Amino acid sequence: MEPFLAEIIMFAGNFAPRGWALCNGQLLPIAQNTALFSLLGTTYGGDGRTTFALPDLRGRIAMHEGTGPGLSPVRLGQRGGSELVVLTTNELPNHNHSGSTLNGSVSVNEVDGYSDEPAGRNIGISPTDTPYNDKVTDRTMAADSVNITGNTSNTGGSRPFSIRNPYLGVNYIIALQGIFPSRS
Numbered sequence: 001m002e003p004f005l006a007e008i009i010m011f012a013g014n015f016a017p018r019g020w021a022l023c024n025g026q027l028l029p030i031a032q033n034t035a036l037f038s039l040l041g042t043t044y045g046g047d048g049r050t051t052f053a054l055p056d057l058r059g060r061i062a063m064h065e066g067t068g069p070g071l072s073p074v075r076l077g078q079r080g081g082s083e084l085v086v087l088t089t090n091e092l093p094n095h096n097h098s099g100s101t102l103n104g105s106v107s108v109n110e111v112d113g114y115s116d117e118p119a120g121r122n123i124g125i126s127p128t129d130t131p132y133n134d135k136v137t138d139r140t141m142a143a144d145s146v147n148i149t150g151n152t153s154n155t156g157g158s159r160p161f162s163i164r165n166p167y168l169g170v171n172y173i174i175a176l177q178g179i180f181p182s183r184s
Helices: 033-038
Strands: 008-011 021-022 027-029 051-053 172-176
Touching: 033 051
Parallel strands: none
Antiparallel strands: 008 172, 021 172, 027 051
16 A cells, blocks of 8 residues: 555664655755655755755654644644653642651759749740749749741752653654645
């Protein structure tokens, strides 16, 4: 069966058969390939005066041009995607990091605990609360006398990683000769 001119197929061989070329983005002269140029134009490259390029499918998958419900539009000849990506914080799902218990002690001098001078004697003095109990009954002490803060440490190396699906290497070839396709 004779192919359509510009038809692209997968080929398991390590060469392009006669009348076909590998889809490696090579430039062809317009003068010797006028019919093929009339179909491809400079969609895939070339200067449009003396040369035009074949599609380059090395490291790429073919995607139907146009748009569909919920899909972004794709133009004929448009390149997209990336072999490697590095995720940013905004691309990670919302999550929490657990922390471990922090043990420690706070020394309070009970002999000097009656003083309102915080230098070395009290945990701290709130402007509105008393740091000690000067009454016979229970009294609320300053609630914000001790602050303990901390951070989780950074992790990860921000290394790029592959986003390729499992694959099998084959060649894409394009028909340089064949039936000129008619519009239906």
